[in-house]
Amino acid sequence: MPRHDRDEVARRAGYATWQEAVGATAHLGQQEAGRALGVSHPTIRTWRAELGVGVAAARPSAQQRAAAFRADPGDQRHGSANGYRNLGCRCEACTRAWTDYQRSRRTGG
Numbered sequence: 001m002p003r004h005d006r007d008e009v010a011r012r013a014g015y016a017t018w019q020e021a022v023g024a025t026a027h028l029g030q031q032e033a034g035r036a037l038g039v040s041h042p043t044i045r046t047w048r049a050e051l052g053v054g055v056a057a058a059r060p061s062a063q064q065r066a067a068a069f070r071a072d073p074g075d076q077r078h079g080s081a082n083g084y085r086n087l088g089c090r091c092e093a094c095t096r097a098w099t100d101y102q103r104s105r106r107t108g109g
């Protein structure tokens with residue numbers, strides 16, 4: 001897509017330039033950003049790649065997601081064996097769930 005068309009797309013979505021539009025939607029997923037700007041998500045991916053922005057921020061690593069989970073006591077996944085084993089949480093609820101899970105495996109119940 002030629003640059004002036006990119007800017008046209010960005011202006012229709014309320015931004016001055018396509019670079020500004022990419023920066024302003026960097027926190028969104030590619031699908032969401034595409035909807036917000038009225039373009040397809042591969043287009044968003046291309047634009048982000050060209051600017052080198054939002055790629056890591058838009059898709060946090062498994063490690064970052066696990067850390068966010070552990071930092072949020074309200075997350076529904078606390079109190080699950082998954083929370084303990086896969087997400088590395090050692091809160092009381094997750095530890096208990098993991099202990100129970102191990103026990104039920106041992107006893108076959």
Ligand SMILES: [Zn+2]
Binds near residue numbers: 078
């Ligand atoms: Zn937990």
